[in-house]
Amino acid sequence: MISVGVVGGAGYIGGELLRILSGHPEVDITAVTSARLAGRRVDGSHPNLRGRVDLTYVAPERLPECDVLFLTGSMGTDADQRHAMVARAKHVYDLSPDLRLTDPDRYREFYGGHPAPELLGTATRGLPEADRAALRTADSVSVPGCMATAAILALRPLAVAGLLAPRVTVDGRVGSSGSGASAGEMNLHAERSGVLRVFAPLNHRHQAEIAQATGLDVRMTATGVDAVRGVQVLCRATASRDLTEADIRAAYRAAYAAEPFVRVVTYKRGNYRLPEPKILIGSNYCDVGFALDPDDGQLLLVGALDNLVKGGAGNAVQCLNIRMGWDESLGLDFPGLHPA
């Protein structure tokens, strides 16, 4: 058994890691840190794990050595703390935005100053569908953002195949769990219920990550919707040449035919014709789909996923499975519910 630690385990990504890891046959959860809840039971903040995990939070500075570490929060301004932590494990999976951008100027533009800019570019991106080969040997992995993951998976096969004109817009929609477990007044139920909150009208942070991954010229908007979990991205693009639906299907098939967690969803009838997060909650799937207007080459590419699973914890565990040579779907086999 591989020993695993979760740093920042009281948050929503932390909880989801614990749910997945507690059902994973090859790992043993050795430590879960929380500065605020040290000494309290883990299932006190993650009630779905009652009877499933028997763990108590430890203070971050008391994190023991373990084989694998999952970091859920940003290092903030304290890079030393991160250094101390990652020194305690061989394999580190970082779910924060800290290492997602490789270009320091880009990082500064979207996030401000970085506490340890020398780290930028040192981690392997954790997107199995693009980075599987590198992930087999990577010991420092940076897991992409939730909306970025959906957009990259929807755009990248077509971008790589040269089928898209460079300019693309991305309209991201995300549920309230994306704001984390300690969010303030703006996430009160009475304020957040029923919203279509355009919290990033232009240049959402994930824009830089999608551009970096696809080489496209991306403009991104983001809206908070009335859901707890779920991400959907609508990517508007234009074909770079005459295209048919068959061309697009072929490009997706070439990229994803063997992928365990990407499905191409483009149906002519039914209630679920294009990717819909509603049926993905709890699962590690990212569904991608498209619509094409053959007359003028306009394209809508749609991606959907659960922001805490394929958009975070599940994707990280998939990366670990690859690194360890395990079946890639260990711990990740829940298919999602319908209806729910």
Place this chain on the structure above:
Amino acid sequence: MISVGVVGGAGYIGGELLRILSGHPEVDITAVTSARLAGRRVDGSHPNLRGRVDLTYVAPERLPECDVLFLTGSMGTDADQRHAMVARAKHVYDLSPDLRLTDPDRYREFYGGHPAPELLGTATRGLPEADRAALRTADSVSVPGCMATAAILALRPLAVAGLLAPRVTVDGRVGSSGSGASAGEMNLHAERSGVLRVFAPLNHRHQAEIAQATGLDVRMTATGVDAVRGVQVLCRATASRDLTEADIRAAYRAAYAAEPFVRVVTYKRGNYRLPEPKILIGSNYCDVGFALDPDDGQLLLVGALDNLVKGGAGNAVQCLNIRMGWDESLGLDFPGLHPA
């Protein structure tokens, strides 16, 4: 025009008072206090009032004299502040629980020590359907709690007519706005969305108020549901003698035939057979209805209302309308929406 002040205007009850009063033809909103937001625009925290009110919060200690004062918050431990405030107005409508119970022992049991117990019993209860005569001359009014209002209106006509055995249970359901605008982590959208949270499994505070108003032996449970507004109470009772549906209708009719804001809702078909808060949001109605099993005399009495309107701000304005001799529905004519 009558000048009106709202103390604690930044909360949800405060905002609802402002919505109603800003559309009321006989009043002028003179001052709105907020300790936290003094100097800020009122429509900054109540965005539905943009273009409707042009007001700035003042600190509580700078409250000017006005004809009428609405108090939205409890006096907490500082009774002097309350005394200072109510001295500045002739008519005071208190929407807090401070003066709802008249018996100090009862108050202590349900709320703890009272900061000014000598005030208990000095205010007139603000329930027009029961207290209209007194409200015509009352200058200090205590507005009942939201779930209490629904339960009292459902139970009282039958209790007064002697149709009920003494023992009654009340199952209250309430939306998240009942927890106020400054609520904490337990009201985060991700935690509160989709809940059936039994936050008061036994002896909810409104139990004392319902008992006081009906003379019944009440047991009350309360559940937070996934709605922002809305209260529904299910009251289980037993007939004190052989009863027919006609008997119950007659008792309700005797009490409510002339009431502008109580409707008896007991239909045999359709989607809205019994009182349903969904269609009452924004309105000042309290719908009441019932079901009777003639074989064994078991009764279900149902009440529904919008907790911020008939369960708070609207009810208070109705009391003011009565006191001033105005049309009782001034400012309160919104019927509610279907569907919504």
Place this chain on the structure above:
Amino acid sequence: MISVGVVGGAGYIGGELLRILSGHPEVDITAVTSARLAGRRVDGSHPNLRGRVDLTYVAPERLPECDVLFLTGSMGTDADQRHAMVARAKHVYDLSPDLRLTDPDRYREFYGGHPAPELLGTATRGLPEADRAALRTADSVSVPGCMATAAILALRPLAVAGLLAPRVTVDGRVGSSGSGASAGEMNLHAERSGVLRVFAPLNHRHQAEIAQATGLDVRMTATGVDAVRGVQVLCRATASRDLTEADIRAAYRAAYAAEPFVRVVTYKRGNYRLPEPKILIGSNYCDVGFALDPDDGQLLLVGALDNLVKGGAGNAVQCLNIRMGWDESLGLDFPGLHPA
């Protein structure tokens, strides 16, 4: 008093007309038709109107003469029935899509064959902010679509002022009431709850209407969201020249400073910085707002409204108020709720 008839009164737009008209001081509801419910009480299908209207549905063929007629449904394939109906009233407000497009080719492209193509172009568009002068004398009015109204109001002042490059995309989001009261399996609660359903990935019908009204080259996508009411449109545009926020504000102000039902909503802080349907439910407002990236001239223009009010019934009544020379806000003064 003006007598008014509502054709197709059992649907959601019909119900909303009845809600508004029943609180309108200058009109008298003479007749409400429903082929399916003839003989049944109106408040049986619109329970929010219990105690407010005392009306019974009549069969469409028994519609009496009235001064004003509101048509809520498409004429389908039977243009004669429409002719017979409109002959019974002097003023006709058509809320269906039948007469929204003036170009028969466009109509055919987006809707298929028209049952009475000679009628296209004969009605005055019912958008007060653009058409007030014409509406003062128009007797046949075609009320725009819900998402089209929001997009036109967000785009038109800037388009008219020549501030926008021609190519614009519109991302519309709409609640389930937009699908009507007789919708099928796809609108079951279990299927529709929690969705982000991209029901029109490209070329939504309202695209043609927005293009016609703004002269822009529009591409429109539409998504059904988990709300009963509410429309929000996100319009992506590019400035045609160097622009500042002040330029855009000036253009909006020139168009809307005197408008009773359009607010420009672009705030730097708070939870409601851009137009949000959540706080507009039940109101006749259309809020518009924007974000500008001055570096590259990209613009996000946002519009929001209640699809059944400013996106339908309320807008129609506003047109009627203009035609009759009444205060434009008669029957339409509800400000919306916060929170709700």
Place this chain on the structure above:
Amino acid sequence: MISVGVVGGAGYIGGELLRILSGHPEVDITAVTSARLAGRRVDGSHPNLRGRVDLTYVAPERLPECDVLFLTGSMGTDADQRHAMVARAKHVYDLSPDLRLTDPDRYREFYGGHPAPELLGTATRGLPEADRAALRTADSVSVPGCMATAAILALRPLAVAGLLAPRVTVDGRVGSSGSGASAGEMNLHAERSGVLRVFAPLNHRHQAEIAQATGLDVRMTATGVDAVRGVQVLCRATASRDLTEADIRAAYRAAYAAEPFVRVVTYKRGNYRLPEPKILIGSNYCDVGFALDPDDGQLLLVGALDNLVKGGAGNAVQCLNIRMGWDESLGLDFPGLHPA
């Protein structure tokens, strides 16, 4: 591998059976029937199973022989069809209400005439926590109703221990999936969203089932709430003698200490102090909890579960696991999500 057939696979219980069985290592889904969708792909109506099952619906009369049959729908008036079906399998799990009541008079009172009353009493009840011994050999199993299961699991240990006075009330709350996939207008999203619909004010059908299982004198009310999945029951009871919380815990512990799918949830702090369906969606848990007023012996017993899992499909599979001597949790190990 055991071969399994699902009769009525297009409904919500059918879909849930397919989700669970498709992840079950010991069974092979041989046939799924649907009269309406014969010849269509199963994942067309259960989109969460895309890439998981490769099955096509067959007409009911073409059901092949299989080892195990799950029946999801009532036999209606055609008992012969049922006889023909069950003849094709050795083991039959009936999820309809047909065989839940053993007393024909009771059945008639709550459901009307039975098409094959001679079958009443012939099936073993499928409640593992009460019936495990019988289920090890039973070949005809009747799975209890969703709300009944929650109530029986909350009440039965205390009733069996003689701790309850006979009279109990049950207040059931249930999501829209309980109404099935082919429900009508009353389940339209616009009508069902946000409801607190008291659809059974007295004597809900599950009342008979709970009484039969506990020996108590039950009165049951049911409300549809704004959720797709989830059941919660609030059972009001009175202690038959002086009781402490420890007594109740002891009774629950005696019943459930070794149960894999029942947790006793009664906490003093946190957001999930009592059983809450929100965190049980997709899981096979039934959480039970309680509150006691030691002064007067009033008790609130709370049960919660996912109506399609422990309240239906999951419970049926648990019964099958028992019958086959497999690990009882095969296919049923999903813990539920938090938040969601």
